[in-house]
Amino acid sequence: MKLLLLLSALWVSPIFSQSDWWQTGQFYQIYPRSFKDSNGDGIGDLNGIREKLPHLKDIGMTAAWLSPIYKSPMKDFGYDISDFKAIQPEYGTMADFEALLKRAKELGIKLIMDLVPNHTSDLHEWFQKSVNRVKGYEDFYIWHDGYPDPKNSSNRLPPNNWVSNF
Ligand SMILES: [Ca+2]
Structure with missing residues (x-):
């Protein structure tokens, strides 16, 4: 009986009656390498993603989740990070990332970074x-x-x- 009362109390508590944006939002995962190439080198990049953000807004996305864009020798296509504080050059520059972030904020789209904290590249x-x-x-x-x-x-x-x- 006590367990039933506790569950009932939890069910009506604010914890379960209010949802945060990440609990109800629509997410679009972007693999930068193949998403959109903006400079004709055949590799998707940050400026390509920025160009397509209005489309994500139009189709109702709340957030864009970026697969890793950090500096990497690309033995594991970006999940082998050699510098967590630098942008992989073929994806663009830090200025390109800041422009992407600015545009996402203008459109009201959250930008989720794929953090890989449990391992690094052997070049890190x-x-x-x-x-x-x-x-x-x-x-x-x-x-x-x-x-x-x-x-x-x-x-x-x-x-x-x-x-x-x-
Ligand atoms: Ca490119």
């Missing part, structure tokens, strides 16, 4: 310092020496049997 400064055991960065990543390969004494095996498929 922190990774390079960690792999080279620079003091203070040793534990920025999880390191393991792996196991001796019983079939090849000069080889080491990965520390687990996890596989990756993409």
Whole structure:
């Protein structure tokens, strides 16, 4: 009985009776590389996205969610970030991003950035310092020496049997 009363109290509480914009809005995910090329190099870019924002507004979008646009060697098409504070050059410049943000605000479209905090590119400064055991960065990543390969004494095996498929 107490549980039922508690659930009833929660159901009518303001937590469940008011919705925030992100709970009811319409989101459009943009993969910048293939969305819209504005300069003819065959790669989608920030200025291309800015050009098409009015279309997103027209079709009723509340927010545009950008897949990663940060500097990257593109081994994983942008999810391998080498600098979280820089724009991948083929997508444009920081000024292009600021223009995109300004236009989105003018149109009332929220701009959602895809943040990838749980891993970096092997070219990221922190990774390079960690792999080279620079003091203070040793534990920025999880390191393991792996196991001796019983079939090849000069080889080491990965520390687990996890596989990756993409
Ligand atoms: Ca382009």
